[in-house]
């Protein structure tokens with residue numbers, strides 16, 4: 202059985218349908234890229250998959266024994282209240298929250314994981330800093346480190362490289378690829394970077410007027426891919 | 438000065454004065470703990486609504502002629518907290534309207550009940566003390582002292598036990614929910630704890646001033662500290678110091694306890710506000 206199966210899904214906000222009749226499935230170890238124009242409903246789909254929004258119709262089924270607490274998530278935007286007092290360390294560590302069940306405090310292993318991911322994201326010098334006093338790219342890296350802490354089987358990333366400088370961006374792609382290839386973590390990533398999607402992903406879900414779902418090679422030959430690029434060229 | 442000191446030592450020889458200090462400190466401590474969560478989450482309006490509900494419940498208890506009002510008030514307030522949380526989750530506007538309706542409704546009904554059924558000759562005094570706290574917590578009965586102490590300790594224990602979860606749910610509820618943390622359950626726990634705190638704090642400062650007791654320590658600490666842990670510890674210390682000082686002043690000067698404590702809180706807030714600006718100014 203697939204890790205994640207969506208059948209005839211329709212979704213949206215407050216009764217407004219944004220997408221309907223969407224069906225696709227993700228196998229363990231897949232690297233799926235979701236692409237599409239602004240406002241096409243990519244983030245909404247991700248929230249629906251995560252159970253943050255209820256679908257209007259259709260079904261979302263998980264398989265292979267996937268539990269909600271084995272999933273990491275990087276939201277596109279995190280509305281953090283202006284004055285929230287929270288240090289980088291506290292936020293990244295909170296990503297381990299789904300590992301501890303009812304246990305009240307983080308154990309050594311969880312603190313090690315948090316420290317490791319802080320190191321990975323190059324945040325070690327900022328560990329004691331207050332989150333809201335960081336730059337946009339630094340904040341993004343904090344949330345990525347938190348998402349990595351929460352990940353055991355699957356990670357959902359909503360535009361992970363937006364706001365990152367080129368060096369960190371390529372490091373980020375390498376890191377995600379490594380998670381996928383060596384640790385066997387299933388990746389679902391929303392991205393506007395078609396080049397990267399074509400390079401790293403093995404499956405593509407393109408949402409637009411209708412949708413395309415298939416392997417990368419099929420996608421690169423599809424009309425939807427060509428249309429996306431033509432549209433982009435004539436716009437620019 | 439020596440005279441004041443003498444007066445104080447004399448007072449402290451009475452066990453009920455010592456109880457008052459212990460209870461005051463415990464209540465101040467637990468009301469400060471959830472301050473940050475209350476300030477930063479939409480829970481603040483629930484807190485305000487609940488204090489009015491507690492007032493209404495107090496009136497019902499008084500009318501029913503209960504000797505110990507606290508258990509009834511506690512049960513009604515906790516149930517209202519759970520209900521308010523439920524309605525608040527549907528849509529924002531409906532939730533806010535529900536809270537406003539319940540809180541002014543409870544206030545009106547409470548006063549009405551007290552007016553119609555009260556056997557006491559000093560009605561306005563009764564109402565006043567429910568709204569602004571008893572003229573002195575020295576009038577607490579022994580049962581009330583025990584009740585307050587036990588529930589305060591319970592609140593502190595629950596807070597410590599769920600500290601990390603409360604942080605997760607307060608900082609980013611969507612992330613917590615998405616990664617399999619039972620955010621609904623922890624919201625419920627937070628709401629129940631807030632209800633308990635409000636009922637406890639009613640004894641100390643009365644239902645109208647509760648919000649001050651909860652919010653001032655957190656706002657003050659947030660001016661100076663930047664991590665959740667530091668803010669929590671600092672607001673606890675802030676609240677306890679202000680309560681001690683407030684009770685002390687009120688005993689020596691004969692002022693009402695509740696408003697004295699809140700006045701001290703306000704002074705403390707301005708000190709922290711200035712300190713925060715200075716610190717920020719130097720950094721920038």
Ligand SMILES: Nc1ncnc2c1ncn2[C@@H]1O[C@H](COP(=O)(O)OP(=O)(O)OP(=O)(O)O)[C@@H](O)[C@H]1O
Nearest residue numbers: 214215219237238239240241242243244245246277
């Ligand atoms: N909270 C909300 N309430 C109501 N409608 C919303 C909400 N968030 C988004 N929408 C609408 O849903 C549609 C899809 O939004 P969504 O955020 O899923 O787009 P997206 O594909 O992620 O776009 P982007 O590439 O800009 O991130 C948009 O038309 C948007 O206006």
Ligand SMILES: [Mg+2]
Nearest residue numbers: 243244245277
């Ligand atoms: Mg989006």
